[in-house]
Amino acid sequence: MDFESLRGRIDAVVVGASAGGVDALVTVLPSLPRAFRPSVLVVIHQPRERRSMLVDIFSARCALPVREAQDKEPVQPGTLYFAPPDYHLLVDEGPSLALSADDPVLFSRPSIDVLFESAADVYGHRLAGLILTGANSDGARGLAAVRDAGGVTLVQRPDTAHVATMPAAALARGPADFVLSLEQIADLLRRVGGGHEG
Amino acid sequence: MRASKDLDIELKLLLDAIYLKYHYDFRGYAMASLKRRMTLAADHFGCPTLSHLQGRLIHEPDLFPELLNYLTVQVSEMFRDPSYFRSLRESVVPLLRTYPSLKVWVAGCSTGEEVYSLAILLREEGLLERTLIYATDINTQALQKAEAGVYAVDRIAAFTQNHSQSGASASLSDYYTAAYGNAVFDRTLKKHIVFSDHSLATDSVFAEVQLLSCRNVLIYFNRELQERALGLFKDSLCRRGFLGLGARESLRFSQHASAFSSLVWEDRLFQKG
Numbered sequence: 001m002d003f004e005s006l007r008g009r010i011d012a013v014v015v016g017a018s019a020g021g022v023d024a025l026v027t028v029l030p031s032l033p034r035a036f037r038p039s040v041l042v043v044i045h046q047p048r049e050r051r052s053m054l055v056d057i058f059s060a061r062c063a064l065p066v067r068e069a070q071d072k073e074p075v076q077p078g079t080l081y082f083a084p085p086d087y088h089l090l091v092d093e094g095p096s097l098a099l100s101a102d103d104p105v106l107f108s109r110p111s112i113d114v115l116f117e118s119a120a121d122v123y124g125h126r127l128a129g130l131i132l133t134g135a136n137s138d139g140a141r142g143l144a145a146v147r148d149a150g151g152v153t154l155v156q157r158p159d160t161a162h163v164a165t166m167p168a169a170a171l172a173r174g175p176a177d178f179v180l181s182l183e184q185i186a187d188l189l190r191r192v193g194g195g196h197e198g
Numbered sequence: 199m200r201a202s203k204d205l206d207i208e209l210k211l212l213l214d215a216i217y218l219k220y221h222y223d224f225r226g227y228a229m230a231s232l233k234r235r236m237t238l239a240a241d242h243f244g245c246p247t248l249s250h251l252q253g254r255l256i257h258e259p260d261l262f263p264e265l266l267n268y269l270t271v272q273v274s275e276m277f278r279d280p281s282y283f284r285s286l287r288e289s290v291v292p293l294l295r296t297y298p299s300l301k302v303w304v305a306g307c308s309t310g311e312e313v314y315s316l317a318i319l320l321r322e323e324g325l326l327e328r329t330l331i332y333a334t335d336i337n338t339q340a341l342q343k344a345e346a347g348v349y350a351v352d353r354i355a356a357f358t359q360n361h362s363q364s365g366a367s368a369s370l371s372d373y374y375t376a377a378y379g380n381a382v383f384d385r386t387l388k389k390h391i392v393f394s395d396h397s398l399a400t401d402s403v404f405a406e407v408q409l410l411s412c413r414n415v416l417i418y419f420n421r422e423l424q425e426r427a428l429g430l431f432k433d434s435l436c437r438r439g440f441l442g443l444g445a446r447e448s449l450r451f452s453q454h455a456s457a458f459s460s461l462v463w464e465d466r467l468f469q470k471g
Contacts, residue, residue, distance in 0.1 A: 071417045072228075072424075072451055084446045087417075092230035099446055100231045101414040103273055118230045121205075 001177045006152060006192045010038045011126040012075065012095070013189065014119045016112030016142065018045040018134025020162025022057065024182055025132070029080060030061040031186040038128070038193045040080045041069070041089065041097075041119065043110045045134070048086040055082060071099040083110035090118035106138045116142025125150030128192070130185065131176075132156045134166030140173040147174060154178045154185060208248035209233055215252050220262055222336065223399040224269065226423030232269070239268035263339055270337045272414065274311040275353070276318075276370075277360035279445050282413070283319055284365040285465040290440050291323045294408060300329040301407040303434060305398060305427075306415035307333040310344025315361075316411060317387040318373050322366060326390050332405060334396035345393045347383035354381050398427040403434050410435055413466075414444035421451065428454040432470065441468040 017024055021044040029040070046052065052068065059066040062080060069081040075095045083089035084099065088110050092098040098118075105111035116129050116139065129146035131139045133156060147153050153176040158164035160181045171179065178188060209232070213225045224232060236248060243261065245251040255261055277283050294300055302320075304313045313333040320326040335341050349357070354370070361370040374381040396404065398415070410431055416424050431441055432454050441458060443466040449455040458468040 070448070070450075071446060072421060087446055090230040090234070092228055098228050098230045099417045100234075101272060101274075101417065101444065102231065102235070114234065118234065121230075121233070 012039045013128045015042040015130045016139040017132040020133040027182040028186045034063040036193045039075045043083045043112045043115045069097045073097045088114045091122045112139035113142035117145040120145040120149035127151035130154040131170040133161035135163045137169035140169040143170045212252045276311045276315045276357035277364045280360045280363035282465045285462040287365045302331045302409045303407045304333045305412040331391045336397045409440045411442040435470045439470045
């Protein structure tokens with residue numbers, strides 16, 4: 001896929017990360033410019049403490065506004081949202097954000113699959129899904145849903161991942177449009193979402 | 199997107215069918231979660247589409263209770279979010295003591311974990327003897343489980359840890375007996391609990407209460423149904439009554455927000471008026 005053809009097409013990027021995920025996200029997210037237009041929705045597996053440090057960590061580093069996702073909140077462009085600990089994050093009609101306390105999926109809550117599947121349903125081909133480092137197979141099914149809906153699929157190159165299991169599982173389930181290092185992923189996202197042409 | 203649109207149509211028709219046939223109203227539920235649960239249910243029943251599931255539900259009423267479990271049951275824990283219960287002890291109980299008799303409503307109690315947690319907390323604080331707890335849900339099978347007060351013993355370790363973090367002075371084991379892999383909760387707790395079928399979507403106010411706990415229920419409703427439920431809560435609470443919501447729920451987007459003030463924001467405890 002030629003990524004020039006993606007410019008202006010992507011309304012949202014969903015991101016899934018697990019073990020090693022904070023460091024991976026620190027490489028990708030702060031490089032997104034203020035003019036980045038798509039919304040970015042992130043699930044990272046973390047302990048179920050009520051207070052998450054993610055917003056603090058990334059607010060300090062990112063040009064884009066960073067928030068913890070709130071139930072029923074309309075999704076804003078150019079904004080980074082993190083799933084709160086111990087809740088699933090979904091995209092609902094609107095598009096708006098929705099939370100659920102449903103059972104963990106693959107031992108995970110928030111679940112990457114739940115976010116990706118619901119986002120694919122709402123955004124269709126205007127969605128990009130990105131799977132990063134992690135030690136389980138969450139996200140494989142979700143990325144397949146993004147692909148089936150006509151969205152763009154990105155996977156961190158397993159040999160560059162802190163833990164290769166999660167990107168490898170996503171690739172085992174089906175091909176991705178782009179399999180890249182973190183630096184290349186950041187570069188691609190900037191080109192796809194940063195411009196005003198489109 | 200064609201498939202997705204078809205799914206939306208099927209879901210809408212299925213919800214209409216459920217309402218017409220069984221008078222359970224899921225039409226005001228938040229779509230994303232409902233769609234996920236309904237799709238899981240269709241898989242479980244071996245139905246390739248929601249239309250297929252709709253046909254079976256109309257003609258096989260025995261399926262409905264099982265479907266209801268898919269749509270409504272949440273596995274919770276006793277003393278889930280221990281700091282919520284600690285805040286209840288510290289910030290709400292002192293004010294509850296000023297009432298000669300107390301009524302508490304646990305709305306959407308599912309299989310009862312939260313109800314027993316509150317009953318135990320009130321006993322520990324010396325208030326249960328003058329309290330009546332209404333535990334309501336739309337799922338009668340879940341209510342039966344709640345009423346039984348029996349939980350698998352392998353869940354007790356997590357309950358115990360939560361309980362001790364909630365500021366408890368006693369041990370959780372004071373409140374149950376273990377038998378055949380189960381923990382059976384103290385029957386004297388149940389004397390103070392009324393289990394009852396009640397729908398936040400279709401039923402109305404039934405009592406005036408001093409404390410209302412409804413955690414992780416409103417997130418499953420759309421805005422309109424949330425407003426209805428919060429209106430019921432407002433009308434059910436006495437002046438200066440207390441409302442507890444889930445850790446990531448709020449009144450922020452509600453027209454009823456002005457009827458409440460925040461008592462302990464981190465634990466989503468609000469006070470009416």
